[in-house]
Amino acid sequence: MTDTLRAIYIIWYRDVVRFRRDRARLVASLAQPLLYLLIFGTGLSSALQGAAGGIGGAAPGGLTYTQFIFPGIIGMAVLFSAIFGAMSIVWDREFGFLKEVLVAPIDRSAVAIGKALGGATQAMVQGLVLLLLAPLIGIDLSVGMVVALIPLVFVLAFALSSLGVAIASRMTSMQGFQMVMTFLMMPMFFLSGALFPLQGLPAWMDVLTRLDPAAYGMDPLRRVVLGSALPPEIVSRMGLTIFGNVIPVPVEAAILLGFGGLMLMVAIRNFRVVA
């Protein structure tokens, strides 16, 4: 057991060292959320106001659209960097380094868990860094809010990086990456409720959003970030519902943890089979 823990630690640590060194990636990963907030957010806010004289249900309680999507954009940064981070396994495979890990006298579960935690750590940092933008768009940060966000961001990051590891455990080249991007990451992002509330949707879309694990991560982020600025009844109206009932945040976190655990099991099984 201690052997496996040591192995998990060193595999995680390698990812952290590489992440710390890769400044270009950190800068690039901040640019995309900024584009969404400043250009997409501002543009859509103005358009909606012009068209309907107000955003109505989309941004209750006098929020701007930019403020509404802010937690969603944090979630987006987590989503993309968790899956990207975990999928660096495919690069390791392509550059041969994965072989060094797979022939080591360690349990293969350490490879999956170490990588999932490595991806989750990177995603968490990238998501939390975006909180620095909060004052720019008129959201007040409090210590309590940040403390509440850390575990929620981690749970989302862990679930998604586990998904990334599970995919990468079966992928032999970067060729398939475009497919994953188009058919998995983008739909997950759009259906997660990052850009619009998941209420009053057509039935088919309603079902798809509830099947999207990312939705269970975006919702708690929004409740925490916007919660302090809004009256409680509006906050609860925003929450993700199943059959009309709002899901409590701990249940959402449990769903994410369960999903992450399941994905890890798939990944571990795959790593145990491959040569």
Added chain:
Amino acid sequence: MSQPIVIEAKALEKRFGEIEAVRGIDLQVRRGEIFGFLGPNGAGKSTTINILCTLLKPTGGSASVAGFDVAHQPTEVRRRLGLVFQDPSLDIQLTARENLEFHAFLYRVPKAERDKRIAEMLEMVQLTDRAESMVMTYSGGMKRRLEIARGMLHTPEVLFLDEPTIGLDTQTRRHIWGYLNELPKRGVTIFMTTHYMEEAEFCDRIAIIDHGKIQAIGTPEELKGMVGGDVVTITTADDEAAAPLVGALAGSMPVASDGTLRVEVSDAAAFVPKLVRELPVEVTSVAFRRPSLDDVFLKLTGRAIRAEEGSEKDLTRMMGRAWGRR
């Protein structure tokens, strides 16, 4: 031969669906030996080495390394072996030291020994002054040296080397063999695959493998003895006139190539004085050599593995890899 057996394979088989890659291999390697696996691509070399390294499970027979069964006790086996792969397996975005630290951690090198071992290994492959550089700044030869250092870091009993000097220049190759030749003195057993003849000459024993089977096994000298003769190269004032006369003296017809006559005789040391004495045509030069492993391979398999063919293949292979990456 009093050393204990470190690697043993018994009737080892591996089948991938319809394809039988390894068809009943038996071998024993003793402690401190340098054992070479010689054969063309697709002969079953890599499959065998992957089974011995626990990366593949055999479909028949058994094998043990350092006293542990490769199929049933893979973790015990892995702890005792070092591996240098044919393709690079370093993290080029880490420094040499970081690559070694990562390895030390995975192989449970005790904390108290870790720094000392790393320093020793870096010293052995003369990379101490580049320890803090990113591996991406290394040349091909430096990377291979670092991989050997890493393979030896956890003091393995057996070092597996898959084509250890493929694609490297002659000088670097010699350099690397300088380290490898030292290892048996420390009780390390080396098991390697190669298709370079000059590299095979460094081995204590060689197995020639083709079509998934061992065709012959022995010391380089024993194997060359199988060809049973020497190769004599003669240049004369008039090769055309000399050829039938040389043939009569040697008992087999010479082959003319590049302005020389080549003939195989059983004992060149006795043949050459006789040739010079009795040949009516003027002899301008005579050279003779023992048969090479290439000649042995040709005799056993009907095909040649020539060094130049090998290096060309390496080049296209490296280019293929470079393209595949981008």
